[in-house]
Amino acid sequence: MGEEVKIADYPGGGADDERVSEWELGLPSPADLPPLSQALIPPELASAFSITPEPYRTLLDVNRASQDTISAIRGGASQAFSSSNFQLDDRATVFEPDATAFADEELEPDRDGSGSDSRKLRKIDSAAEEADSAAPPANDDPSARSMKRPRLVWTPQLHKRFVDVVAHLGIKNAVPKTIMQLMNVEGLTRENVASHLQKYRLYLKRMQGLSNEGPSSSDQLFASTPVPQSLHESGGGGGSAGHSHGNGHLPVPIPLPYPGPPAMMPMPMLGMPPMGMAVGNHHGFNPLAQQRDWSGANKFGSVVSYPQSHSQGVTPSDK
DNA sequence: AAGGTAATAT
DNA sequence: GATATTACCT
Numbered sequence: 001m002g003e004e005v006k007i008a009d010y011p012g013g014g015a016d017d018e019r020v021s022e023w024e025l026g027l028p029s030p031a032d033l034p035p036l037s038q039a040l041i042p043p044e045l046a047s048a049f050s051i052t053p054e055p056y057r058t059l060l061d062v063n064r065a066s067q068d069t070i071s072a073i074r075g076g077a078s079q080a081f082s083s084s085n086f087q088l089d090d091r092a093t094v095f096e097p098d099a100t101a102f103a104d105e106e107l108e109p110d111r112d113g114s115g116s117d118s119r120k121l122r123k124i125d126s127a128a129e130e131a132d133s134a135a136p137p138a139n140d141d142p143s144a145r146s147m148k149r150p151r152l153v154w155t156p157q158l159h160k161r162f163v164d165v166v167a168h169l170g171i172k173n174a175v176p177k178t179i180m181q182l183m184n185v186e187g188l189t190r191e192n193v194a195s196h197l198q199k200y201r202l203y204l205k206r207m208q209g210l211s212n213e214g215p216s217s218s219d220q221l222f223a224s225t226p227v228p229q230s231l232h233e234s235g236g237g238g239g240s241a242g243h244s245h246g247n248g249h250l251p252v253p254i255p256l257p258y259p260g261p262p263a264m265m266p267m268p269m270l271g272m273p274p275m276g277m278a279v280g281n282h283h284g285f286n287p288l289a290q291q292r293d294w295s296g297a298n299k300f301g302s303v304v305s306y307p308q309s310h311s312q313g314v315t316p317s318d319k
Numbered sequence: 320a321a322g323g324t325a326a327t328a329t
Numbered sequence: 330g331a332t333a334t335t336a337c338c339t
Binding site: 149151152153154191192195196199219220221 | 331332333334335
Binding site for chain 1: 320321322323324325329
């Protein structure tokens, strides 16, 4: 029963080495900030406008949001995307949730003390996150409700993130829910992760059997991700605590830091001619916008045309 | 409710 | 046929 959510230190939280003092110049001091648990809108006002009070943000939420913000700041560069997917069947529209980072991203908490001298462009990520705890009683957005969500496409980036999280969690704690939370990919459901996890496990099993053979010709996705060797076991969340690995892996919680040293990883996709699937989805950093729609109109060229009104003001004001 | 696995759908 | 979703059971 000792399930306890621990918060690992993240840049700006516990360790000051990553702190950039310049950024804090114009910012209000912590004392000036209202408590997180304090509602910004008075109850009366909220009820008057039928605004459903958002559940309290936990420290974990803040943590995740911070990470996103940081990652967003570090690379404010955007990228050009070409979307070319259109599978307007009955219920299948390819799309992609947002995964942070684009090219390189290696979770290596412990590394040689080499100064990070080069920076790579990173993608922008959003910060707002849903923190639903209780089921919506009777008041829910009638617009984006009960719609079949499009088929999730596990891009290499997404998968990478998945693998990283799983690796850092340890095979024991790598359960769908936790993975989902740590991945911090908006729109990603537990089911999505569970499904992928299922496949991933099968893949690992298959690989162990043939420890001498390279990745099968199939499994393009899995093959692209070097299976971390940290997939063994690691107690922690369950009960016993306190094993320090001399390794560079974090014991229990996963901060998913963004590394400085760019690790160029070769991505041999030989024998794969122009694959016309350039996926990439991003929306500008807009903390105010409530995203939760991603159901009807996509940000892609392909849109699931619904005869109904596509309300919900999620402005995909991409730029 | 959440995890795991098998079946089913695309 | 691969890959993701859904159903089912635990």
